[in-house]
Amino acid sequence: MTTITIKLVQGDITDQSVDAIVNAANSSLLGGGGVDGAIHRRGGxxxxxxxxRLRASHYGKGLPTGRAVATTAGALDAHWVIHTVGPVYSPTEDRSALLASCYRESLRVADELGARTIAFPAVSAGIYGWPVADAARIALHTVRTTPTNVEEARFVLFDQHTYDTFETQLR
Structure with a gap:
């Protein structure tokens, strides 16, 4: 296991040149809005x-929340897309273990694939309503403390507010 380097980038995750790009997917795995739609559009x-194929074999009912699975990256500048389904935020139920699982499972899949560089979005911090500061805290802590052979984890954050919030949490 190596010590992982964490980098923050403001921009479009589909522009990243890495071994694996993590997709904040919906459970259907069939595309959607936000990061999911952008990855499907750009990847082709x-x-x-x-x-x-995954839906027709192992995931007939969809990918469960907190799990991760890999596909080709298509036309993206990566070898794989690792799809993970984040939890919808709930103010009345603690779902933070499911959010942490998205990052742990993505790193586990990356290790199985032999990926050394990975790009993450802010899973669940968009349409799923997770407060950005808490999403950043969970994401960064989980990636820092999960044993992995991945050498670099890049958090690619779409807007300035999310970038600034992750930067604050990283310090």
Missing amino acids: PAILDDCR
Whole structure:
């Protein structure tokens, strides 16, 4: 196991040149909005084809929240897309273990694939409503403390507010 280097980037995750790009997917694995839609659009039909194969075999009911699975990266500048389903935020139920599991499971899949560099979005911090500061705290702590052979984890954050919040949590 190596000590992982964490980097923050403001921008579009589909522009990253890494071994694996993590997709904040929905459980259907068939594309959606936000990061999921952008990855499917930019990566092209090969990603959706792989996702359909997964649905037809192991994940007929969809990918469970907190789990991760890999497909081709299609036309993206990566070898793989690791799809993970984040939890929807709830003010009345603690789902932080599920959010942490998204990062741990993504790193586990990356290790199985032999990936050394990985790009993460802020899982659940968009349409799923997770407060950004808490999402950043959970993400950074989990990636820092999960044993992995991944050498570099890049958090690619779409807007300035999310970037600034992750930067504060990283310090």
